[in-house]
Amino acid sequence: MSKLVAKIGDKEITQDDVVKFIEEIGPQVAMQFQSEDGIKAIVKEMVNQELLLLDAKKNKLDQDEEFLRVLEETKDSLLKNYAFTKVIGNLEVSEDEIKKVFEENKDVFAKDTIDASHILVDSKEKAEEIKKEIEEGKNFEDAAREYSTCPSKDAGGALGEFGRGQMVKEFEEAAFALEEKQISKPVKTQFGYHIIRLNKKNSKAETELKDVYNEVRAEALRLKQQQAYLEKIDELNKEYKPEIVDDNLYK
CATH class of the missing domain: 1.10.8 (Helicase, Ruva Protein; domain 3)
Incomplete structure (x- = not known):
């Protein structure tokens, strides 16, 4: 209790x-x-x-007249919401329906991702020195292993594939602005100074369902709920035959 x-x-x-x-x-x-x-x-x-x-x-x-009027309006409002919930509340979407929505709307759900590597150091001067070494022929991966303070140094600075919203803002903006194989100027973040190399840009067409599954499922359910609502309204229109007398409120 x-x-x-x-x-x-x-x-x-x-x-x-x-x-x-x-x-x-x-x-x-x-x-x-x-x-x-x-x-x-x-x-x-x-x-x-x-x-x-x-x-x-x-x-x-x-028992006040005003309270009873407000109560009645509130009851009607609650009942409308409850009726709407009864129409859509028990709907579920199948895996086939989710796949169908994804296939028909790939461009909408697609997300740009990139594959990048970086070297992290404490000062801008050090970052500029390292960038110059790379421009003069030093291998980026070797430079990362030698100089970077990030755990990714063991993988030659490789960060793998990531999308927007996964890195700090300054890093993300700089990385997504690069062309493939291009190396950035030193980029300052809360962690220090980064030299970023863009390894690959992945096109939107490469986005897979598993990467956006929850978003697709939510959209598939919304569409199914919308269809159920419209069908119910169509049914009620035929039954009650409402009449709109004048919907121009501003003439």
């Missing part, structure tokens, strides 16, 4: 109630209350709200 936190008349507030309240106010707001004093403030606010409820019931505010 959940721990009792507060009691107002017959109303009990438990630890589970507090957790639910925090979840409902959203993560950004909740972050402000992640302390002992913050939790106490939340419990106090929950008590305050229950006091308002008790007072509202005592003064029969639930």
